[in-house]
Amino acid sequence: MTITRNRRVALGAMTALLAASLTACSGGGDGGGGGGEGASAEEIEAALQEGGSLTYWTWTPQAEKQIEEFEKAYPDVDVTLVDTVGAGDANTKLQNAIAAGDGVPDVVQIEYQSIPQFQLPGQLTDLTQYGFAELESLYTASTWGSVSQNGGIWGLPQDSGPMAFFYNQEVFDAAGVEVPATWDEYVEAARTIKEHDADTCLANDSGDPGFTTSMIWQAGGTPFQNDGESVTIDLADEGTTRFAEMYQPLIDDELLCQLPGWSDEWYAALNDGTIASVALGAWMPGILEDGVPDGAGKWRVAPMPTYDGPPTNAENGGSTESIPEASENKLLAAGFLKWLNASDESIQAFMETGGFPATVEHLESEEFLGYESEYFGGQKINEVLAAGAADVNEGWQYLPWQSYANSIFADTVGQAWLDRSSLLDGLAAWQEENVAYGTDQGFTVNG
């Protein structure tokens, strides 16, 4: 891992790789055609055996463990891990490296919602040529849908984030609040908790684009539709409106703590019980155990509240690993990627330290479902979380420029929290800005 290996190994590996690429070239001559780069499973396996070196950018906490396992299986491949800290920084960093044409990683972690941003300008490798289409059945439908769009496969899913309702039982008991089954009950619970103690609140929100889009998704909205070139934006569709109308009283009556998530204050408020619940992705248990130690034994998880009874859900976060078009080592990168997100060894290592997988087999395994979390007072949390994965609404798409859209969210929708004004008006303003931006960026935008 990293730079521990000595130079001789690397040199030997490079020679081997050169030989491999020469073989590949001579072999590819007759098969030919424009694509040219494709390879079969055997060729990928051969490349892994021959070895080489790879750079892998990720912010996955489990990556180190996974690479350890990988290098045990393929000792001649040397993987350099670069910690990109978080999704936002990672996007900027990758964009810069690609623009500079230098230091581009061979394998890189990208959030599902950011795939189009890199895929549309042709910066990601279509993995169809490595036969990855046949891996489809391994993954949940929603994660596979996120990586395969616009006629290609742009990554293999690493994890998924079906939403769930995480709550602090102690605070709920003290305020005499039951776990809300519907969003109406949720709003009532927010009121009751505020009345019980004005300093506490059911949840925090100061206008978060990731949360809001997931909530719209959960309400059955599909405000963004795109087929690559033409994009339709409708932030007043039935689902979006249903969410906004449900949520408006929470803003108007200041029932939530106006704290941005992931801040120090947020962690402090989760620790001391000021914030009684969060509705976030299934990766949340790991975050709670790490960042909210005072909540041990107090937190529980429940399915997301619903609107009209039948369970409904959305994804929140989650990411894939992809191979940039500018990688100089694609065959080997494909081998590593396939091992990373499609091999049992790697996924086991990922799950052992709190990762929430995207593979159906692991989500359904008895060991996973039967796990009793001490932090959650012995609750079988994965039963709840995995059940939530099955209820994710289909048909959701993000904008091809979602990172940009998120960056102007606070300018438009975020104003609703600041001024206690209409969420739907904010969403309309967001739509208007996105239509203008998309049109300027060369898309045909309806909205």
Place this chain on the structure above:
Amino acid sequence: MTPFLVVFALMIVTPLVYSMYLSLFRNQLMGGTTFAGFANYVTALTDPKLWDGAGRVGLFLLVQVPIMLALALVAALAIDSGRLHGRSFFRVGLFLPYAVPGVVAVLMWGYMYDDRLGLTASVNDLVGFALLDPYTKRWILTAIGNIVTWEFVGYNMLILYSALKTVPTEIYEAAAIDGAGQFRIVRSIKLPAVRGALVIATIFSILGSFQLFNEPNILKEIQPALISSYYTPNIYAYNLTFVGNQVSYAATVAIVMGLVTAVIAYIVQLRGTRREA
């Protein structure tokens, strides 16, 4: 001369020319980068977001810079007067904030401004009502001005103080013999002596105001809705580049703002030196 020209060409001319070159293109997710002539400049001149930011830093300049420089001048005169006990303590103390990295300073103030946990909360608890409310649309720019003043008052004080130090002591002696009091000395000797330094400090502050970035950008993480993605022209250019996929337009914004800044700084310099003559 040649070494200077080499450095000048590499460090000043190259980036400028490259930015100008960049500004002639158009970046699109669909369609890539194409030549656009001066279209970006036409867009920039009527871009409400750019002028919203420019107006804000203009207002900031008009209000914050005079306050900061007045404070710095008072401090410099006080330290120079010789009547202040612990002179070097005050000098170092005032300068110290400048030595605190900008990011750290903003995080620190950002916490103090918090009305749930910070100093603001304590003050409001003490007086029993919301006396301080920095995280509101009404006060946020003032709150930023306060941070910037805190950071740079000492730096400007030092510039003015060193100008005061260049006044030969004979002049003060002569003034004393002529019967001039302290205020007369300040008005007739010290203020004219610092005029040149004041012009320089003003120009630095103009540049600083137009380049306002760190303070609002860090506060944006705490208060995303209060500080827009185009709050200052620099924040706008930054977001255009790193999230908006519009490097070329960002270069245009930078050049337009560079020109505006240069013109204003030049006018200030002209006026400052003319009076001096």
